[in-house]
Amino acid sequence: MASTPLVGIIMGSDSDLTVMQPAADILKIFDIPFELTVVSAHRTPQRMFQYATGAAGRGLKIIIAGAGGAAHLPGMVASLTPLPVIGVPVKSSNSIDGWDSILSILQMPNGVPVATVALNAAKNAGILAAQIIGAFDETVGKKIAAYKQQLNNEVQEKINHLQSAGWPNHFDR
Numbered sequence: 001m002a003s004t005p006l007v008g009i010i011m012g013s014d015s016d017l018t019v020m021q022p023a024a025d026i027l028k029i030f031d032i033p034f035e036l037t038v039v040s041a042h043r044t045p046q047r048m049f050q051y052a053t054g055a056a057g058r059g060l061k062i063i064i065a066g067a068g069g070a071a072h073l074p075g076m077v078a079s080l081t082p083l084p085v086i087g088v089p090v091k092s093s094n095s096i097d098g099w100d101s102i103l104s105i106l107q108m109p110n111g112v113p114v115a116t117v118a119l120n121a122a123k124n125a126g127i128l129a130a131q132i133i134g135a136f137d138e139t140v141g142k143k144i145a146a147y148k149q150q151l152n153n154e155v156q157e158k159i160n161h162l163q164s165a166g167w168p169n170h171f172d173r
């Protein structure tokens with residue numbers, strides 16, 4: 001796999017980093033090169049414009065954008081790039097209850113979609129980015145298939161233990 005970043009992880013503030021880090025962690029597991037930085041729609045609008053308009057030309061294939069509160073970053077970036085944008089609503093210090101972040105990212109107008117994951121669900125954003133790449137890259141596709149099999153195996157082990165130990169003893173281990 002080339003070391004040129006394929007996924008750009010951006011966030012409105014470094015205060016989003018704790019929530020956004022799982023996207024980076026899972027991309028590392030799938031060996032997908034990525035970059036990670038802060039781009040604020042409201043506080044660094046020129047930087048946002050440059051990042052979004054230059055992303056495809058630099059070789060990025062997908063952008064994961066996280067923000068909280070009046071979370072305009074994912075939608076504005078989506079308006080400026082032909083790349084798919086995955087939005088991560090962050091329950092930030094300026095968010096009332098998370099719904100503001102969710103709705104700001106989710107309720108995009110026709111023509112400018114943002115693939116919005118659940119509140120704080122940066123890990124799923126990373127998995128979704130990997131799945132999009134894996135649809136065209138056989139090596140990544142196989143890693144995704146193995147990951148799904150692992151999820152299946154983990155649940156099956158729990159089912160087996162629940163069956164053999166009995167539900168009252170399930171967590172006594």
Ligand code: RP5
Pocket residue numbers: 011012013014015016040066067068069070071090092093094
């Ligand atoms: C949003 O405001 C950021 O994405 C962050 O979630 C929130 C708070 O930012 P800080 O005040 O912590 O920099 O734009």
